[in-house]
Amino acid sequence: MARHGRVARTPVSPRDPALLTAALPAPRSTALGNGRATAHRGELARLAENLLSEPTVRNLWRQQLSLTRVFDWLEGFPADNWQDRWLLSGSDDLGSGWGPQGLSAGTRSRFTAGLGALIVLQVVRPSYGWLFGSRLLGVYDAYRRHNQSVLFAELQQHAGGQRCDEHATEALNVLTRMSIVTGKDLLALDLEDLTDYAGARLASGRTVTALPLAYDILHAVGGLNDSPPTLREAQARGQLTPAELVRSLGGGVAGRPRTGRPASGPG
Structure with a gap:
């Protein structure tokens, strides 16, 4: 997987037609939940090769080393799938402090790259809290390139036509996080999923300023088809909680951390 989210140009593996690349035509909606959480590590390593923008011998070796460290x-x-192993590790509650302790900077970088590949492949689904607290260079962009890319x-396109680049990108990040955490097809996301996301942002002391735009663009492409066209209308009908979200949309800030530090990051 490219560090800055560049697109893989290697062909899609015939073993896994759900893994998409931007160069190939694909349906607008691709069902998730592909069972990779129980796949053998060797098969996952082969699938991960499609994430490389430049599959040179050196890059393949680096990727395999990163995955080997995370798999080991x-x-x-003790669990039957990679997701349960991730949860048993306790790392989901640690944010950027996840994984084995006392690692050198180089080894930590390998672990991060390996885990990023597993997230893009939908093998491991961290929680919102973990995603908010972790620095994932290129992972969100790579996820969008390889899952429901069309x-x-x-x-x-819809986001770019409505807001500045930074706000549009964060709206896409909102929907990317929701897809990662829930494992759902984007068009299957519902108001309950948005409520869960908003609650997690509130609990972390971060803003939800990008959530209305995320709602708007998802509705515009056919998602949330049983819901009002805007988040404010959904709120007016009492279809979206928690109540703090209503206040935050007016003030722009969902809340502040319990430690008293200022809220950070759009979201």
């Missing part, structure tokens, strides 16, 4: 670590936890491109 996760296999130390639909994400439509969302980006």
